[in-house]
Amino acid sequence: MQQKKGRKATTRQASGGRHRGRSARRTTAQQADRHVYYERAVQNPPADTDFIQRTFRRLRRRAPQTLREDFCGTAALCADWVRRGVDRRAYGIDLDERTLNWGIRHHLVPLGKRAAKVELIRADVRDRVPFKSDVIAAFNFSYLAFKDRGMLRDYFKLVRAGLAPDGIFYLDLYGGPEAMELREERTDYPDFTYVWDQDAFNPITHETKCYIHFEFPDGSALRRAFSYDWRLWQIPELEDIAREAGFADFLIYWEGTERKTGEGNGIYRPSRRGDNSPAHVSYLVAVK
Numbered sequence: 001m002q003q004k005k006g007r008k009a010t011t012r013q014a015s016g017g018r019h020r021g022r023s024a025r026r027t028t029a030q031q032a033d034r035h036v037y038y039e040r041a042v043q044n045p046p047a048d049t050d051f052i053q054r055t056f057r058r059l060r061r062r063a064p065q066t067l068r069e070d071f072c073g074t075a076a077l078c079a080d081w082v083r084r085g086v087d088r089r090a091y092g093i094d095l096d097e098r099t100l101n102w103g104i105r106h107h108l109v110p111l112g113k114r115a116a117k118v119e120l121i122r123a124d125v126r127d128r129v130p131f132k133s134d135v136i137a138a139f140n141f142s143y144l145a146f147k148d149r150g151m152l153r154d155y156f157k158l159v160r161a162g163l164a165p166d167g168i169f170y171l172d173l174y175g176g177p178e179a180m181e182l183r184e185e186r187t188d189y190p191d192f193t194y195v196w197d198q199d200a201f202n203p204i205t206h207e208t209k210c211y212i213h214f215e216f217p218d219g220s221a222l223r224r225a226f227s228y229d230w231r232l233w234q235i236p237e238l239e240d241i242a243r244e245a246g247f248a249d250f251l252i253y254w255e256g257t258e259r260k261t262g263e264g265n266g267i268y269r270p271s272r273r274g275d276n277s278p279a280h281v282s283y284l285v286a287v288k
């Protein structure tokens with residue numbers, strides 16, 4: 001795997017006297033909870049919920065009630081979903097028990113009684129589940145872990161089977177020429193820097209290795225707080241696979257561009273023609 005220069009983790013200690021407690025000498029990175037920074041830098045559940053509600057209503061002429069969040073991690077979307085309506089239910093599926101437990105403490109407990117509307121399931125998203133959902137969402141590209149076409153198609157088929165008769169499957173995808181470059185993208189927040197590190201890309205297989213690092217003002221860093229080993233599928237491939245899996249339609253919601261800055265404007269509309277920007281993130285919507 002290709003290593004880039006100048007990216008050694010710094011763990012400079014905060015100054016502390018001989019008699020000060022251990023915690024006084026701990027760096028921000030040593031005390032940091034990686035999920036807190038991940039959620040702040042990467043996720044926006046209210047925007048995802050808004051998008052799902054708006055598009056589902058437009059496509060199906062009714063309000064969706066049940067959400068299944070695949071690869072749910074801390075189940076932030078599940079929590080936002082049930083917060084928005086008394087009749088709502090959410091199921092979150094993830095392999096990692098510790099991450100699910102983090103989600104229970106930080107997202108479900110604060111919901112109070114409404115937490116009973118969320119069920120978290122420790123399982124593989126490719127396991128069969130005995131319930132149907134109006135919406136199944138797999139966000140932040142987690143399905144890219146399925147590198148084999150047959151494996152991805154089988155997952156899409158299972159998703160389709162897990163949807164209500166008029167259910168909709170929501171995915172997201174990043175792409176564009178920059179997605180295939182070895183590069184680091186840094187985003188500054190008042191109290192940390194989020195680093196998206198595209199560390200390796202194989203143009204033959206489209207396999208990519210990416211990391212998330214968090215850096216802090218005291219010079220400490222959480223290197224490789226999250227690691228990804230993916231195949232960077234392309235939109236037309238995903239559309240073909242979704243249709244092969246039996247989905248009746250596949251819509252690409254492309255982000256509009258801010259005129260003055262040329263940056264994305266956060267408004268996603270169905271489109272069959274995208275501007276050839278260096279990098280893009282889109283919502284992909286597979287209709288049963």
Ligand SMILES: C[S@@+](CC[C@H](N)C(=O)[O-])C[C@H]1O[C@@H](n2cnc3c(N)ncnc32)[C@H](O)[C@@H]1O
Binds near residue numbers: 071073099125138140
């Ligand atoms: C990138 S995180 C996604 C978190 C969240 N969905 C988001 O939008 O940010 C990927 C999560 O997928 C889980 N995961 C990976 N493979 C899985 C599988 N086959 N079945 C269920 N969960 C899986 C990991 O445990 C991890 O919590």
